[in-house]
Amino acid sequence: MEQLEFFTVPSPCVGVCTVDEKGYCQGCxxxxxxxxxxxxxxxxxxxxxxxxxxxxYRRKISQSQAxxxxxxxxxxxxxxxx
Numbered sequence: 613m614e615q616l617e618f619f620t621v622p623s624p625c626v627g628v629c630t631v632d633e634k635g636y637c638q639g640c641x642x643x644x645x646x647x648x649x650x651x652x653x654x655x656x657x658x659x660x661x662x663x664x665x666x667x668x669y670r671r672k673i674s675q676s677q678a679x680x681x682x683x684x685x686x687x688x689x690x691x692x693x694x
Contacts, residue, residue: 621659621662623640623650624640624661625637625639625640626639626640627639636668641664641668641669642665646661
């Protein structure tokens with residue numbers, strides 16, 4: 613049974629709408645279908661997507677730190693979300 617949410621989940625979009633080599637938005641780390649279907653998702657689904665975005669961001673940062681020859685941003689444009 614899904615818990616009722618009384619507040620809307622804000623979109624993680626930060627206006628950096630470019631896609632990386634894996635198909636994730638470089639600004640919010642959502643997949644294409646997650647971006648396009650955001651408004652039709654339930655709050656529980658939206659929170660799950662945000663959880664996945666956090667995991668993707670952490671994985672991306674840890675991979676870029678393991679490969680020092682690649683340049684990476686030290687901060688996410690949506691740092692308060694992560």
